[in-house]
Amino acid sequence: MDSSTSTSQPIVRKGLKKRLTNFFVRLYQIHLFILRFFKEAFVPPFELKEIMNQCYQVGVRSFTLISLTGFIVGLIFTKQSRPSLSEFGATSWLPSLVSIAIMRALAPLVTALIAAGKVGSSIGAELGSMRVTEQIDAMEVSGTKPFKFLVCTRVLATTIAIPILATYTGFIALLGGYLNVATNEGTSYTTFMQQVFEPLTFVDFVSSLIKSIVFGFTIGIVGCYQGYNSDKGTEGVGKAANGAVVTAMFLIFVEEVLIVQIAGWFR
Amino acid sequence: MKKFKPHIDNNNAVIRIRGLKKAFEDYAVLRGIDLDLYQGENLVVLGRSGTGKSVLIKIISGLLKPDEGSVEVLGHELETITEEELQALRIRIGFSFQNSALYDSMTVRKNLEFPLVRNRKNLTRKEIDHSVEEVLDAVGLLKTINQMPAELSGGQRKRIGIARTLILNPEIMLYDEPTAGLDPITCIEINELINEVQERFKTSSIIITHDLTCAKMTGDRIAMLLDGQFQRVGSFDEVFDTNDERVKPFFDYNFIQ
Numbered sequence: 001m002d003s004s005t006s007t008s009q010p011i012v013r014k015g016l017k018k019r020l021t022n023f024f025v026r027l028y029q030i031h032l033f034i035l036r037f038f039k040e041a042f043v044p045p046f047e048l049k050e051i052m053n054q055c056y057q058v059g060v061r062s063f064t065l066i067s068l069t070g071f072i073v074g075l076i077f078t079k080q081s082r083p084s085l086s087e088f089g090a091t092s093w094l095p096s097l098v099s100i101a102i103m104r105a106l107a108p109l110v111t112a113l114i115a116a117g118k119v120g121s122s123i124g125a126e127l128g129s130m131r132v133t134e135q136i137d138a139m140e141v142s143g144t145k146p147f148k149f150l151v152c153t154r155v156l157a158t159t160i161a162i163p164i165l166a167t168y169t170g171f172i173a174l175l176g177g178y179l180n181v182a183t184n185e186g187t188s189y190t191t192f193m194q195q196v197f198e199p200l201t202f203v204d205f206v207s208s209l210i211k212s213i214v215f216g217f218t219i220g221i222v223g224c225y226q227g228y229n230s231d232k233g234t235e236g237v238g239k240a241a242n243g244a245v246v247t248a249m250f251l252i253f254v255e256e257v258l259i260v261q262i263a264g265w266f267r
Numbered sequence: 268m269k270k271f272k273p274h275i276d277n278n279n280a281v282i283r284i285r286g287l288k289k290a291f292e293d294y295a296v297l298r299g300i301d302l303d304l305y306q307g308e309n310l311v312v313l314g315r316s317g318t319g320k321s322v323l324i325k326i327i328s329g330l331l332k333p334d335e336g337s338v339e340v341l342g343h344e345l346e347t348i349t350e351e352e353l354q355a356l357r358i359r360i361g362f363s364f365q366n367s368a369l370y371d372s373m374t375v376r377k378n379l380e381f382p383l384v385r386n387r388k389n390l391t392r393k394e395i396d397h398s399v400e401e402v403l404d405a406v407g408l409l410k411t412i413n414q415m416p417a418e419l420s421g422g423q424r425k426r427i428g429i430a431r432t433l434i435l436n437p438e439i440m441l442y443d444e445p446t447a448g449l450d451p452i453t454c455i456e457i458n459e460l461i462n463e464v465q466e467r468f469k470t471s472s473i474i475i476t477h478d479l480t481c482a483k484m485t486g487d488r489i490a491m492l493l494d495g496q497f498q499r500v501g502s503f504d505e506v507f508d509t510n511d512e513r514v515k516p517f518f519d520y521n522f523i524q
Contacts, residue, residue: 130370133366133368133371134364134365134366134368135368135369135370135371137325137330137362137364137368138362138364138368138369138370138431139370139381140330140357141328141329141330141357141360141362142357142358142362142381142382142385142386142431142432142435143354143355143357143358143382143385143386143435144381144382144385144386145354
């Protein structure tokens, strides 16, 4: 082993140690941020008007994209599944297959991923920009609580709006699926819907709802954390928006795995 | 415009700072500051960029915590104050930010209403509208009431920023670089507005600036911040009547000469 390798080892170790320390410090800060949310969100005065406004913003920002994506996902999924099922002469199972896939997994996941991109980034950029231009400080010095007004309202709004959007996505995706089934098999709408709901259980609906709530909370809290704690300067705003999307998407997949695993125990 | 003669109560310090120190990582910005702001006085804090002038008023308003020393504002020691007390105290302090910090998603009216509706909960709609119009009139910008901040000029934004702090009738005003980035005529207008605020609202103010015209027009007392400490405190002429090589260039390079 040459001398350069032996000297670079401590440097690498030092860099790794610093990164690990930063990671845990950040984890601790996020933990404090979440605790602060629960401490402030459910204590009066409630900013109901602002929560409603933010719910509207979340809905409006994602509505078109979610409608389009939901429909296409349902249509394509049904179309792609047909050849495999037709090999066994089981195309009549298509509605059941589509409903299980959409209601259990695709609707909450697709909605959350789109919302993370549209809403999460927007929250990160908006709060980041407010931090950079001292608007958050201005709220603080004028005797108002910026955390309550900016963070709590946005997190509550995403937690409320994402499950509603996910339910909507589910029905739109089923509509896409129905269109494909009706065109190819000539199945009536009533028969399709009967077959859609037959295999679904109470656990499916509850796990899907819980998943959407968790995803919504994640999108809101990550976006707000990134924006609220963004660095000074325009670079900080960009980083906040980017960090909001990347972190939220990563966490959504982790949560998906965990919730599917937990829901499996109740089936 | 010649500054009016304010009534300054030298026995009543609304802000009392002793041994204030603040460092960012290894860089010590404030290195033991002592300062009194008297009732009714406009105190100008002069200094070069990066000397900690803004840090000082951010500590006074509770946005930053000091490393050492005591800061007493309107009889409240900031080190021992609770969160609720600090919030109540902040209503009595107006903070005008360097870049105005107007809420860019709200109209001028909403910007001014925002602190009012959250801190004076018993006001009727009519009273809120009246207060908003009154302060806007005081800064001469009533016509901008329904405009968005993006539609305003730099000078107008400064005025609206000041109006937003005045709406809560503060006892102390903190101005962070009130004339930065403005043309000379607008600077004079802002300086006159600062004096009007002092006269009409009976405020005591700290004005952070490196603009000597602003200092001369608005300051009853000047404090020169050098190397993290107040090196010279007194009237404008007293501060600049010196051969101190750290102070002289400040005066020599300014257009007031």
